[in-house]
Amino acid sequence: MRSLTEKPNHSPKKIFRAQAVRQAVRETIQDADTRLTLLDIQRRLSRYCRGDRKAVRSAIKELVDQQELMYVSDFGHTFIETSIHKPIRITTTIVLKPWDCTLEQDAGDIVVSLCYGTSFGSGQHPTTRLCLKGLEYLQQNESGLWRGEKTRALDIGTGSGVLIIAALKMGITSGVGIDIDPCAISEARDNIAHNGLSERITISSEPFETVEETFTLILANLRLPTLKLFLPQMVERVTPGGKILLSGVKSEELESIVKQSYQFGLNRVWNCEERGWVAIVFQKKG
Numbered sequence: 001m002r003s004l005t006e007k008p009n010h011s012p013k014k015i016f017r018a019q020a021v022r023q024a025v026r027e028t029i030q031d032a033d034t035r036l037t038l039l040d041i042q043r044r045l046s047r048y049c050r051g052d053r054k055a056v057r058s059a060i061k062e063l064v065d066q067q068e069l070m071y072v073s074d075f076g077h078t079f080i081e082t083s084i085h086k087p088i089r090i091t092t093t094i095v096l097k098p099w100d101c102t103l104e105q106d107a108g109d110i111v112v113s114l115c116y117g118t119s120f121g122s123g124q125h126p127t128t129r130l131c132l133k134g135l136e137y138l139q140q141n142e143s144g145l146w147r148g149e150k151t152r153a154l155d156i157g158t159g160s161g162v163l164i165i166a167a168l169k170m171g172i173t174s175g176v177g178i179d180i181d182p183c184a185i186s187e188a189r190d191n192i193a194h195n196g197l198s199e200r201i202t203i204s205s206e207p208f209e210t211v212e213e214t215f216t217l218i219l220a221n222l223r224l225p226t227l228k229l230f231l232p233q234m235v236e237r238v239t240p241g242g243k244i245l246l247s248g249v250k251s252e253e254l255e256s257i258v259k260q261s262y263q264f265g266l267n268r269v270w271n272c273e274e275r276g277w278v279a280i281v282f283q284k285k286g
């Protein structure tokens, strides 16, 4: 035990080690497909930390104290999750923020306010962030997409509505978000109202297979089998020269969807990778 007069060890090596463990904890939580308890995180990091469970525990405590992580109790278990109480800057211009949080905005920031909810699309998963990066790419490089009075976007699997809200805040005139989950439908509507876009975005439970309209931009953050199933119809539903932005694809699945896109004469104009996930933008021939 350290005596009271003994100074704590703040050696650079120890500080570097603590930072590395904190980063490993962040990444373990962000990469997980399920919610994790303290024990889960310790298990997943046991090799990395050479069994030093205490190091993982103190890293978590510090991240909770700094409000980066939070404890969530559910059905008798305590999970450790990324805090939803702080704004997240996704790109140089796009910021997601909890609805009740004040934010000092930079000029040109595109801010999406989100209510606390359970549907996918809080910005904590790489696929959401990749789609937002894809939207920023399109805004900065494909000005034609945002021009004209009637640009319209479809968001298949809208979740919290985050992508369709961002697309409209970036200049798309109007949009539709669809989802099969009633909870997502309700949360997306709340978020859209909260961002003052209820007049311009419709949220619906209509199955994609029955959508007949055409769109300037189609967004879909879904898993590969659904994307592959929907791709032929997406090509039909996007206007000539229009864009299709996809995510939910693992890095090793990229070639499979790109190969399928060739059958429809799509041109891949952008892709980006984060932690084993990719997003891709295709353009339909004009």
Ligand SMILES: C[S@@+](CC[C@H](N)C(=O)[O-])C[C@H]1O[C@@H](n2cnc3c(N)ncnc32)[C@H](O)[C@@H]1O
Pocket: 119, 120, 121, 122, 123, 127, 128, 131, 156, 157, 158, 159, 160, 161, 162, 163, 178, 179, 180, 181, 184, 207, 208, 221, 222, 226, 248
């Ligand atoms: C990965 S989340 C994406 C949420 C949000 N768009 C984002 O990028 O963060 C996928 C969403 O698609 C919905 N979904 C899954 N299959 C679907 C389908 N066949 N048609 C419409 N929505 C679907 C799920 O309910 C879920 O809300």
